Amino acid sequence: xxxxxxxxxxxxxxxxxxxxxxxxxxxxxxxxxxxxxxxxxxxxxxxxxxxxxxxxxxxxxxxxxxxxxxxxxxxxxxxxxxxxxxxxxxxxxxxxxxxxxxxxxxxxxxxxxxxxxxxxxxxxxxxxxxxxxxxxxxxxxxxxxxxxxxxxxxxxxxxxxxxxxxxxxxxxxxxxxxxxxxxxxxxxxxxxxxxxxxxxxxxxxxxxxxxxxxxxxxxxxxxxxxxxxxxxxxxxxxxxxxxxxxxxxxxxxxxxxxxxxxxxxxxxxxxxxxxxxxxxxxxxxxxxxxxxx
Amino acid sequence: xxxxxxxxxxxxxxxxxxxxxxxxxxxxxxxxxxxxxxxxxxxxxxxxxxxxxxxxxxxxxxxxxxxxxxxxxxxxxxxxxxxxxxxxxxxxxxxxxxxxxxxxxxxxxxxxxxxxxxxxxxxxxxxxxxxxxxxxxxxxxxxxxxxxxxxxxxxxxxxxxxxxxxxxxxxxxxxxxxxxxxxxxxxxxxxxxxxxxxxxxxxxxxxxxxxxxxxxxxxxxxxxxxxxxxxxxxxxxxxxxxxxxxxxxxxxxxxxxxxxxxxxxxxxxxxxxxxxx
Amino acid sequence: xxxxxxxxxxxxxxxxxxxxxxxxxxxxxxxxxxxxxxxxxxxxxxxxxxxxxxxxxxxxxxxxxxxxxxxxxxxxxxxxxxxxxxxxxxxxxxxxxxxxxxxxxxxxxxxxxxxxxxxxxxxxxxxxxxxxxxxxxxxxxxxxxxxxxxxxxxxxxxxxxxxxxxxxxxxxxxxxxxxxxxxxxxxxxxxxxxxxxxxxxxxxxxxxxxxxxxxxxxxxxxxxxxxxxxxxxxxxxxxxxxxxxxxxxxxxxxxxxxxxxxxxxxx
Numbered sequence: 001x002x003x004x005x006x007x008x009x010x011x012x013x014x015x016x017x018x019x020x021x022x023x024x025x026x027x028x029x030x031x032x033x034x035x036x037x038x039x040x041x042x043x044x045x046x047x048x049x050x051x052x053x054x055x056x057x058x059x060x061x062x063x064x065x066x067x068x069x070x071x072x073x074x075x076x077x078x079x080x081x082x083x084x085x086x087x088x089x090x091x092x093x094x095x096x097x098x099x100x101x102x103x104x105x106x107x108x109x110x111x112x113x114x115x116x117x118x119x120x121x122x123x124x125x126x127x128x129x130x131x132x133x134x135x136x137x138x139x140x141x142x143x144x145x146x147x148x149x150x151x152x153x154x155x156x157x158x159x160x161x162x163x164x165x166x167x168x169x170x171x172x173x174x175x176x177x178x179x180x181x182x183x184x185x186x187x188x189x190x191x192x193x194x195x196x197x198x199x200x201x202x203x204x205x206x207x208x209x210x211x212x213x214x215x216x217x218x219x220x221x222x223x224x225x226x227x228x229x230x231x232x233x234x235x236x237x238x239x240x241x242x243x244x245x246x247x248x249x250x251x252x253x254x255x256x257x258x259x260x261x262x263x264x265x266x267x268x269x270x271x272x273x274x275x276x277x278x279x280x281x282x283x284x285x286x287x288x289x290x291x292x293x
Numbered sequence: 294x295x296x297x298x299x300x301x302x303x304x305x306x307x308x309x310x311x312x313x314x315x316x317x318x319x320x321x322x323x324x325x326x327x328x329x330x331x332x333x334x335x336x337x338x339x340x341x342x343x344x345x346x347x348x349x350x351x352x353x354x355x356x357x358x359x360x361x362x363x364x365x366x367x368x369x370x371x372x373x374x375x376x377x378x379x380x381x382x383x384x385x386x387x388x389x390x391x392x393x394x395x396x397x398x399x400x401x402x403x404x405x406x407x408x409x410x411x412x413x414x415x416x417x418x419x420x421x422x423x424x425x426x427x428x429x430x431x432x433x434x435x436x437x438x439x440x441x442x443x444x445x446x447x448x449x450x451x452x453x454x455x456x457x458x459x460x461x462x463x464x465x466x467x468x469x470x471x472x473x474x475x476x477x478x479x480x481x482x483x484x485x486x487x488x489x490x491x492x493x494x495x496x497x498x499x500x501x502x503x504x505x506x507x508x509x510x511x512x513x514x515x516x517x518x519x520x521x522x523x524x525x526x527x528x529x530x531x532x533x534x535x536x537x538x539x540x541x542x543x544x545x546x547x548x549x550x551x552x553x554x555x556x557x558x559x560x561x562x563x564x565x566x567x568x569x570x
Numbered sequence: 571x572x573x574x575x576x577x578x579x580x581x582x583x584x585x586x587x588x589x590x591x592x593x594x595x596x597x598x599x600x601x602x603x604x605x606x607x608x609x610x611x612x613x614x615x616x617x618x619x620x621x622x623x624x625x626x627x628x629x630x631x632x633x634x635x636x637x638x639x640x641x642x643x644x645x646x647x648x649x650x651x652x653x654x655x656x657x658x659x660x661x662x663x664x665x666x667x668x669x670x671x672x673x674x675x676x677x678x679x680x681x682x683x684x685x686x687x688x689x690x691x692x693x694x695x696x697x698x699x700x701x702x703x704x705x706x707x708x709x710x711x712x713x714x715x716x717x718x719x720x721x722x723x724x725x726x727x728x729x730x731x732x733x734x735x736x737x738x739x740x741x742x743x744x745x746x747x748x749x750x751x752x753x754x755x756x757x758x759x760x761x762x763x764x765x766x767x768x769x770x771x772x773x774x775x776x777x778x779x780x781x782x783x784x785x786x787x788x789x790x791x792x793x794x795x796x797x798x799x800x801x802x803x804x805x806x807x808x809x810x811x812x813x814x815x816x817x818x819x820x821x822x823x824x825x826x827x828x829x830x831x832x833x834x835x836x837x
Contacts, residue, residue: 043749189614190776190819191613218748218820218822219819219822257749263821263825264826269756269781467659467665467728471682485667485670
């Protein structure tokens with residue numbers, strides 16, 4: 001499929017410790033096409049965050065990590081790619097934003113300097129002056145009007161919401177084909193998170209950027225994603241379009257997640273069953289791929 | 294706990310450290326059985342045999358009055374360990390208590406206690422010990438007292454910093470909100486979270502205490518003749534280098550073994566602590 | 571009309587950081603009646619946690635008065651106050667001592683307030699554990715072997731150990747996973763009914779508020795901007811900030827979306 005951007009097949013991950021081997025991911029299949037917004041939903045310990053690190057090649061060098069399976073980006077097998085190839089992918093074709101915006105930026109550099117560094121990856125040896133001009137335009141796109149002040153500031157001097165927008169601007173600076181967002185906005189207030197997500201939505205639409213959106217928040221996923229993969233204990237248990245997953249939920253785990261989210265139309269909480277054997281049911285994949293929008 | 298021991302054994306460096314420490318302790322405990330000339334630990338002379346190079350009877354040679362060096366070194370291990378244990382047993386509780394009290398109380402008590410601690414910390418350790426010894430008779434007991442006096446402030450500082458950070462943790466707030474007394478909070482809530490740091494430091498310190506006591510003895514201020522002490526042996530033998538090299542080299546190596554062994558284990562313990570946090 | 575259980579009158583709190591002065595709370599007044607669950611909603615910087623800490627006596631207010639059962643609460647709390655007003659914090663990994671067993675942590679309030687005979691206290695600990703859905707053998711375990719959800723249950727058990735009248739809960743489920751959160755919230759609802767407790771429930775999550783609270787107080791930047799019964803707040807919000815909070819709730823079902831649209835239309 002020429003539209004296919006990211007293609008993960010049979011991905012498995014285990015960690016070899018001193019005394020035992022821990023299986024983290026089991027036979028993951030996941031694909032993203034150009035411009036698609038795909039969500040990966042799971043609770044903590046499900047393995048969702050590790051997948052992002054594998055795509056970026058950040059996990060393979062970790063001690064005791066055993067990675068099996070295939071991860072292809074634009075058809076290129078990432079495992080077989082040279083160090084240079086992967087380096088050129090990171091920050092240019094594939095970029096990432098993290099959960100806590102303020103702590104994911106180097107605190108000793110001004111925002112302007114950070115932009116320079118990032119833009120340098122896209123256009124080698126770009127001058128500081130040109131980088132700052134480009135950065136101002138990028139900040140304008142994320143609705144930051146006082147860009148001069150922001151570029152002169154350090155991350156700790158700005159609010160969480162501001163930093164989140166800066167991080168989005170940084171991530172989209174080199175117009176990547178794929179943006180990985182790891183629980184964005186979780187560390188922020190609800191109203192700020194809502195604003196930020198709206199912003200992200202508009203920007204990725206404009207640039208036709210594909211997004212892999214990792215989250216445990218179903219409401220946000222519902223708003224933002226085209227397709228959803230639900231992951232439980234290292235396995236994908238359900239996948240399909242957003243409407244299929246939310247309106248035609250099939251797997252017991254997904255159903256439990258949906259029920260567990262407190263609703264403003266109800267009067268009591270869902271007492272989820274403790275019986276995790278229910279969740280071990282085989283995966284269900286809805287057959288309704290809606291490609292792009 | 295079991296996992297920690299397993300980790301210590303798995304790491305080759307700490308394993309070696311444990312081996313060395315067991316060697317030292319083992320020989321100290323069984324000194325009476327493994328030394329060929331147990332009486333030589335005391336005031337014995339054998340001038341027919343003095344200043345002998347290492348040979349089959351005296352594997353490390355003999356000293357200037359004819360005593361077997363190997364025997365004296367093993368007994369010196371015993372003295373060193375005893376000194377280390379006594380110094381730490383007294384100085385650690387004092388230091389920890391002061392650190393807890395200052396760190397948890399804050400305010401004036403904190404200020405007063407920590408400034409006293411600062412005074413002790415600002416004097417170079419050996420100088421302080423020498424000053425104390427200058428006032429007192431040079432005996433083993435006074436040597437131990439001198440080293441104890443300079444040792445506790447390091448624990449105070451360690452525990453003070455730990456207490457200050459633990460104070461902000463939820464469980465301390467929870468205990469306060471439940472109505473627990475400050476003594477309970479200091480000793481039953483905060484202190485248990487400091488034990489790993491204390492044990493690590495004590496292990497690393499053991500070698501250093503012995504080193505300091507040996508230094509005092511080297512200067513003639515600690516252990517007195519005829520009691521064997523590694524530092525004194527090095528001091529006495531130094532004059533006869535390089536001819537009677539065994540008089541200095543073997544006691545020196547013995548000091549090295551103790552300090553090195555405890556350092557290796559202490560380092561491993563410290564690494565474990567870092568991964569914990 | 572009976573006296574409120576907890577009465578907060580014109581409470582203000584400011585913190586000084588060098589040259590700065592931060593006004594964390596400004597002239598906040600509200601009442602909590604016996605048996606009620608009053609939720610305090612707000613975002614970061616709203617002052618809701620500051621109010622919780624002041625009520626728990628962690629630090630005193632700068633101005634204003636707090637009374638419990640009709641009498642003023644002194645800044646140095648009495649043991650009886652400590653018994654009647656209990657606390658559940660947000661992060662169970664921090665609020666339970668990692669170096670003490672669960673049993674020891676649960677015995678503490680019993681020992682401090684001398685509940686029952688010393689030798690029956692261990693039985694009470696077992697009872698508490700069962701009450702929050704854990705088995706009594708958890709008593710010997712240590713926090714490092716337990717999950718966040720289990721530890722929060724222990725924190726709840728600890729809060730209930732001396733049968734308090736009022737429990738202050740500061741974001742008790744915000745650091746927990748979705749499924750675990752709903753179980754713990756369900757447990758809290760059950761326990762409240764069973765023991766006729768009064769709750770002061772602090773959260774940023776309006777959907778949770780809808781399901782557990784009787785009354786809601788909305789805080790913004792240290793000020794109380796709206797106070798109403800929960801049904802009224804959701805159907806007829808008054809303050810613009812309340813409306814903004816409501817429209818920012820990430821909902822997933824059609825009914826909810828319709829409900830929010832209704833609220834928006836009324837503007």
